[in-house]
Amino acid sequence: MLQKLIAIIDEYNAQTPENVRITTTKDYPLSNLCTFKIGGPADLVAYPCDIDALIFLVKTAASLDLPYLILGNGSNILPSDMGYRGVVINTTRLTSVCSIGNKIIAECGASLISVTREALGAQLSGLEFAYGIPGTVGGAVYMNAGAYEGQMSDVVEVVHYFDTKIGEIVTVQCEDCNFGYRISLFSNDPTKIILSAEFVLNPGNYDEIKQKMDDLMQRRIDKQPLDYPSAGSIFKRCPGHFTARLIEEAGLKGLSVGGAQISPKHAGFIINTGGATSADVMSLIEIVKEKIYEEKGLNIECEVREI
Ligand SMILES: Cc1cc2nc3c(=O)[nH]c(=O)nc-3n(C[C@H](O)[C@H](O)[C@H](O)COP(=O)(O)OP(=O)(O)OC[C@H]3O[C@@H](n4cnc5c(N)ncnc54)[C@H](O)[C@@H]3O)c2cc1C
Structure with a gap:
């Protein structure tokens, strides 16, 4: 099926030889496409x-029954x-933008940095909180x-997405995006592909917007x-509760498994100190979950999506 997809992409690109619209790389390490490395x-x-x-690719992969994954900046x-x-x-x-x-x-692949800079240039306030979140519009809305x-639901007016079930572009208002704490209409629904968003x-x-952006970046x-x-x-x-504080109180700050470590600077982060594997990170996650449950009776949930 993969060969078939590549052949279809080649044909698609051949229609506009002066302007290649889809580029591809085979057997490419995901470590190069995500911030965890x-x-x-x-x-x-x-x-x-x-x-x-983008729509063509999604439709074609779906019609070939080929699994697909939409990725923005790979920071979550x-x-x-x-x-x-x-x-x-x-x-x-x-x-x-x-x-x-x-x-x-x-558009969905625009970085939040570029969107917040556009808002600054246009002297528009409300998106300052997003300066420094290293994701794309698609990943952030998702x-x-x-x-x-601040959160995306405070500023999103509408989202345009491609619905693979009906094969159409749909526009949804913010109030129908089912936004909650780190969830939306789009999370865990691979049939809805975010194309673009409008922020009000x-x-x-x-100067005030810039000051706020700079202050928040400095805090990071x-x-x-x-x-x-x-x-x-x-x-x-x-x-x-602050999860980072729970982890710290459980004495887990700085704990390592292989190349993965609970950051000594901020216990809410697991960092890759060099050569960490996904298995290392998963082991640390399990240790943290078990210890917090044992000590506090609390179930903590992962924010990061395993793929
Ligand atoms: C140093 C650091 C600091 C961070 N700080 C914050 C923070 O303060 N607040 C915060 O909320 N997050 C934070 N994050 C996490 C992350 O940056 C955000 O969740 C960001 O919004 C993810 O965007 P992305 O483009 O990287 O998404 P990705 O990681 O590429 O994808 C995340 C999910 O979104 C889906 N997705 C992406 N694009 C689309 C699309 N167009 N259509 C449908 N689904 C899509 C993917 O399939 C995946 O399931 C931080 C991460 C890092 C590394």
Whole structure:
């Protein structure tokens, strides 16, 4: 089926030889496509260069019954050491961002950094919290990313997605996106592919917006182990508790399994200190979950998606 997909992509590209719309790489390590720097090879990685090409790829993979995985910047995933059997569709070339009035419109592969910078340039306030989250618009909407009292559901007006079940583009209003704490209509539903999102913001002052962005970035630099590969906070917040504090109180800060370590700087992060495997990270996760359950009777849940 993989060979068939590659042949169909070649035919698709041949229709516009001056403009290759889908590039591919075979047997490509997922460790190069995620911020954890962990993961075996994907059978095929495909990069659509426009939204139509993304839809074409998804439709074709589905029609061939070939497993596919949509990937943005890979900053919230833990890929398997065995890699991925199927096609990884990477959106990071779909980067268009523009502002119209008090709105920002961004394609799914646009980085949150570029979206927040566009908002700054247009003197629009509301997205400052997202500056420093190293994801794309698609990944951020998918899991309702948030930080410092803000989250995507505060600023999303509409999301445009491709519904593979009906083969159509659908526009959904924020209130119908089922946003919750790190979940949305899109999480765990591979049939809905986020194409783009529109954010509605408030007019603001350039210097004040910039100051807030810089302050929040500095807080990240001060508190987070940004000099090591990771996927950010490994666990979700546990209602009524700071998970990082629970881990610290359990005496697990700094604990290592292989190349994976509970960050000595921030116990909510598992870092890759060099050569960590997915199995190392999973072992640490299990140790933490068991200890917190034993000591506090609390079940903590993973935020990072295992693939
Ligand atoms: C240092 C660091 C700090 C972080 N800080 C924060 C933080 O403060 N707050 C926070 O919420 N998160 C944080 N994260 C986690 C991560 O950056 C966010 O969750 C981000 O939104 C993920 O975006 P992504 O593009 O990397 O998604 P990916 O990791 O590529 O994908 C995540 C999930 O989204 C799905 N997905 C991606 N794009 C699409 C699409 N177009 N359509 C459908 N599904 C899609 C994928 O299939 C996958 O299941 C941090 C991570 C790191 C490494």
